[in-house]
Amino acid sequence: MKILHVLDHSLPLHSGYSFRTRALIEGQKRRGWTPVMMTTPRHRQGGPNPEHVDGLTFHRAPSPGPLPLLGEIRATRRKAAELIAAEKPDIVHCHSPVLTFLGARGAAQAAGLPIVYEIRAFWEDAAVGNGTGREGDFKFRLTKAMETSACRQADAVGAICNGLIDDLKRRGIAEDKLFTVPNAVDLTQFGTPEPRDEALAARLGFEGAEVIGFLGSFYDYEGLDELIAAMPSIRARRPAARLLLVGGGPMEAALKAQVDALGLSDCVTFTGRVPHADVPRYYSLVDILAYPRKPMRLTELVTPLKPLEAMAQEKLVVASDVGGHKELIEDGVTGTLFKAGNPQAAATAVSDLLAERESWPQRIQTAKRWVAEARNWDRTVANYAPVYERLIDRRRS
Known part of the structure; x- marks a missing residue:
């Protein structure tokens, strides 16, 4: 099984996001799966493309040019399409924020591939938390609507905890496509x-x-x-x-x-x-x-x-x-x-x-x-197996 992971950023940048990604990818490799990783233009640290870090390879979508959000989405879509053509993955797996999904969705649909969207935090809540947004303002409501729309369009939606899953249910996301992939420790x-x-x-x-x-x-x-x-x-x-x-x-x-x-x-x-x-x-x-x-x-x-x-x-x-x-x-x-x-x-x-x-x-x-x-990573990664298998079987049928 080959999975294309679309990420906001990655190693060598140090963050909880990049460390979680490394743990998930290494867990998937231990199961015999083949993960392929790419980042959106939000990974702004210069380096080679592709970049090899700690035994993992990350492909980089290029700079978006003068139109930040639209440019990021287009650059992500082009890179995702390129990797889909070259690597022939079975699944496209996007990790929040929603720009990863908006970028990769078109490439996945064009190739007839199922797409998973995994939420580590809602983008609108993260903006409030880091001081770049205010709860309830126009930007907050717009971002929330984008996240909700992505969850409705995705073939399966994962989240790192029950709090996020419960919020998705309140938004009307179908329960049968929700699953948890909790944080863990190596x-x-x-x-x-x-x-x-x-x-x-x-x-x-x-x-x-x-x-x-x-x-x-x-x-x-x-x-x-x-x-x-x-x-x-x-x-x-x-x-x-x-x-x-x-x-x-x-x-x-x-x-x-x-x-x-x-x-x-x-x-x-x-x-x-x-x-x-x-x-x-x-x-x-x-x-x-x-x-x-x-x-x-x-x-x-x-x-x-x-x-x-x-x-x-x-x-x-x-x-x-x-x-x-x-x-x-x-x-x-x-x-x-x-x-x-x-x-x-x-x-x-x-x-x-x-x-x-x-x-x-x-x-x-x-x-x-x-x-x-x-809370070990092998147990967390095992939660992907029935989701991936169901989506691949549905595509084949």
């Missing part, structure tokens, strides 16, 4: 945590500290301002507590200003972005990984990848009770949930867990066992 990459990096701990002044950490992008919806606001209460109960923020993003300057205004510079450490290879060193210092996401459509509907990685790394997880977290975390069993949007609730959850060190080993092992059994 335990060969995350399942063997590194020992505590004492040299790094000394450099950061973390000897004897109880470290609460966040590693990722600093978007407003992540709620890091509320985690910082919780630190005075946490410190009142746990004087050795320190907050480690690894990464960067649009909220970085505001977060640093908040730390200065609250007089927390002695207990909040910003590292900036670090090389991907060094991320495990910072993980090794953290006792509790915190995910204080704010309540909004994006966080209520979409499950993040980071808490799963934290569980695989044998780290305690504390998170807000938005819908995306509740799909991943069983409160008191695999992690701790607190009321979203409530810094005091976050402070209580973190402080209580720091005071219950005797419960840590059992919780850590329970969470890691759940990830290993229920």
Whole structure:
């Protein structure tokens, strides 16, 4: 079975999107399938075409020229048609946002191929989450209509979690063409945590500290301002507590200003972005990984990848009770949930867990066992098999 995957962007760019893609593609290869990968013009990092990264080959649609959206769609369609003619795939599989589908749809239809559309987040919600859109405005409604239309036209529609599937049902998408392909973790990459990096701990002044950490992008919806606001209460109960923020993003300057205004510079450490290879060193210092996401459509509907990685790394997880977290975390069993949007609730959850060190080993092992059994990539990739087979059988008949 050969599948043409149409992607927004890919490696060598580092993002949750590109890492998920790599895991899915490698899982498909282990099943004996033949994935072919292309990106739309939204992959703007220069490089060879095709580009070979980590044993995978990515074909690139060219720059769209002077008409951004229309040009992207046309460039994607031409590249998809070229690869369909050369590779003779059985399925065209588009991964959100909707521009991938709009570009590849015509090429797939011309070749008589079934087309799958897989949603990792709705484009309109992602725009609100990263600060480039507002919920309910014209752009939001237009984008939502485009996503809904794509789902109606696709032969099958996948989504990474139940929150998205439920929203699609409310939009009137036929239930019999919906399927889930949940986020997962590669335990060969995350399942063997590194020992505590004492040299790094000394450099950061973390000897004897109880470290609460966040590693990722600093978007407003992540709620890091509320985690910082919780630190005075946490410190009142746990004087050795320190907050480690690894990464960067649009909220970085505001977060640093908040730390200065609250007089927390002695207990909040910003590292900036670090090389991907060094991320495990910072993980090794953290006792509790915190995910204080704010309540909004994006966080209520979409499950993040980071808490799963934290569980695989044998780290305690504390998170807000938005819908995306509740799909991943069983409160008191695999992690701790607190009321979203409530810094005091976050402070209580973190402080209580720091005071219950005797419960840590059992919780850590329970969470890691759940990830290993229920959220591994081979299990996720297996969800494609009946969908692909049904669409190919329908085409043949």
